[in-house]
Amino acid sequence: MTNAQSSSIEPFAMVIFGGAGDLAQRKLFPALYTLHRSGFLPENFSVLGVGRSPRETKEYRQFLRKAVMQYARIKVEDENDWSAFAERFDYLPVDVNDASSYKELAITVANQEKQFSLPGNRLFYLAVAPELFGTVAENLKAGGLTEKENGWKRLVIEKPFGRDYQSAKSLQAQINGSFPEDEVYRIDHYLGKEMVQNIEMLRFANSLFENLWNNRYISNVQITAAETVGVENRASYYDHAGALRDMVQNHILQLLMMVAMEPPSRLKPEAIHDEKVKVLRSLRRYDEEDVDRYIIRGQYTGGLMDGKEVPSYVAEENVPADSVNETFVAGKLYIDNFRWSGVPFYIRTGKRMDEKSTEVVIQFRDVPKNLYFNKDNDLGPNLLVIKINPEEGLALQINAKKPGVANQVVPIVMDFCNNCGVDTPEAYESLIRDALEGDRTFFTHWEEVSLAWKFIDPIRRAWDKDGGENLATYEAGSQGPKESDALLNRDGFQWYSPYHPMDKSVIHGQEINE
CATH class of the missing domain: 3.30.360.10 (Dihydrodipicolinate Reductase; domain 2)
Structure with a gap:
């Protein structure tokens, strides 16, 4: 590895909804790889991409590699280091509107945590259409993924948050049913x-x-x-x-x-x-x-x-x-x-x-x-x-x-x-x-x-x-x-x-x- 820092981030499992989408490709994957190369990520972590279409793990990691090579500030130089990074990524097709499919999601995340000795810290990143924010938050709770037996749980949301005050207020109430305000991270990239x-x-x-x-x-x-x-x-x-x-x-x-x-x-x-x-x-x-x-x-x-x-x-x-x-x-x-x-x-x-x-x-x-x-x-x-x-x-x-x-x-x-x-x-x-x-x-x-x-x-x-x-x-x-x-x-x-x-x-x- 070429890490230049010692990480202060605890081991974590990250779930990216929209994990095969444009935002993941252009921004999220390059950012994660650059953080890894800069030494800010811990040795132990996992990333699970969630999307609608089926993808094999090998195919998903090739998608990851292409995104990093095209958009990341730091390019791949050491193949052994790349392999150690890429093996932390996996993919699962999920119908985000179907609450029952979150049971398989919960099992997959738990298996990743066991495989990489993770303590239960979970970051859910919603790189999906805004109208799905509330649905995903509710289904995460219904599927048991937000149960706080150990570790922290956080929800990252892209803009826009509502179309006006009333719609934003309704969305806030829906999300707060699963994630209290101090667990919600609304991104404004500015x-x-x-x-x-x-x-x-x-x-x-x-x-x-x-x-x-x-x-x-x-x-x-x-x-x-x-x-x-x-x-x-x-x-x-x-x-x-x-x-x-x-x-x-x-x-x-x-x-x-x-x-x-x-x-x-x-x-x-x-x-x-x-x-x-x-x-x-x-x-x-x-x-x-x-x-x-x-x-x-x-x-x-x-x-x-x-x-x-x-x-x-x-x-x-x-x-x-x-x-x-x-x-x-x-x-x-x-x-x-x-x-x-x-x-x-x-x-x-x-x-x-x-x-x-x-x-x-x-x-x-x-x-x-x-x-x-x-x-x-x-x-x-x-x-x-x-x-x-x-x-x-x-x-x-x-x-x-x-x-x-x-x-x-x-x-x-x-x-x-x-x-x-x-x-x-x-x-x-x-x-x-x-x-x-x-x-x-x-x-x-x-x-x-x-x-x-x-x-x-x-x-x-x-x-x-x-x-x-x-x-x-x-x-x-x-x-x-x-x-x-x-x-x-x-x-x-x-x-x-x-x-x-x-x-x-x-x-x-x-x-x-x-």
């Missing part, structure tokens, strides 16, 4: 990203930033999650979800909470969770009649991307020609507490944008006008940019004297790249490891889910009532509809994400914390 997790350290480990992190010094906050891809093969889901449910309710609001939360009383999941919930409780909710003043929705039309024609959303495969589903959302949000009162949080997410970028931009207040170094009132703003994806890092834009020119002020940028020349962990590596260790810090709690839906539901209802009357359009390959720009322009601001330095000729510091 929370596994290195720079999202770094927001806490940036804020609370640096008095420079924390002392300025309030409405006295910050004029606005911008959160952007832009994608260049279209709906691709997700039309059946996406046309019923839209950008509001697919991105804003979870990813965008999670980023907002991480930026806006108060310092936790201690670095414990419960304390961090409490502060995040306080943000959502302070988030101003909009009545249905106010939605169009603060929230913009759009849908992409055809356009050019990388020199190629791409179709409009309604011309995509499996999308109805009369669909008014939104592929873009922008909004102006307010957090009504002492720290953030009056500071607009601008959010933006969309498909078929001109550049892939997930960033948080903190714009600080301008210096007073008409001072000798600002006599023309043209100084650029001070910006702190947290770059999350695809580049990871920080950029701090400040003003300084231009070398060799008397009294001319130019913006300079100190730029730190977190993943330049460094192979940083994938989000699923971090989150699977946390779930196995029992650390719920970067998983979504029920209170966060419920409060997020309570914010989203009035917006969704307003849009459903007016049909497509206020649906803006934007050309594929652009930065979104003009209405999105107007949302900021009327407040005297502009979008800075995707962030590019104002002056390409200025000094760029590299890895300033070396």
